[in-house]
Amino acid sequence: SYELTQPPSVSVSPGQTASITCSGDYLGTKYVSWYQQKSGQSPVLVILQDVKRPSGIPARFSGSNSGNTATLTISGTQAMDEADYYCQTWDTRNVIFGGGTKLTVL
């Protein structure tokens, strides 16, 4: 079965750029979505189709996907961005989630 791998944790200083990776075989041939989940809340879609931001998502969130790795980039990270982030794709009629990455803004 298809798997997506994320680092368990990433740390970043306020104002700096955070990069969260998501790896899977030939992932660049699939669409990837990213979700932000703050403590006690439902996930929020922040990136779809690799690079698109839904309405209301700040421009500091961006995505890329090539080869075997998709990346969520948060530029000028703010304290409010501290959350768990999950990547997700679709493979042979299955929705696949990565294990999640805890982003800490130090």
Place this chain on the structure above:
Amino acid sequence: QLQLQESGPGLVKPSETLSLTCIVSNGSIYSSSYYWGWIRQPPGKGLEWIGTIYYTGSPYYNPSLKSRVTISVDTSKNQFFLSLSSVTAADTAVYYCARHLMIAASASDYWGQGTLVTVSS
């Protein structure tokens, strides 16, 4: 704005069947552009996809849960449903219903608030 709301028992006994309803409001399930799905999250753990259904009633299930899961839809009530049989403590989780975008590899753009289901005697 579309809203999804999960409803159902918060406590289920081991070996019994967990049943949840997702009520969709301010939008129609009867749409060719979307799937409707269930996702769960055990306490302190990550997201796990359970299954997804189209308004015509064609479901797809997580292979690891397929033998115990049934997802159905009632377009007349604008609701869809989850049934998970033979539950154990490992099925304790927050259960979310969500809308998936067909054109975007099932990206989920709307989620319910989630409902905690505890499996315990």
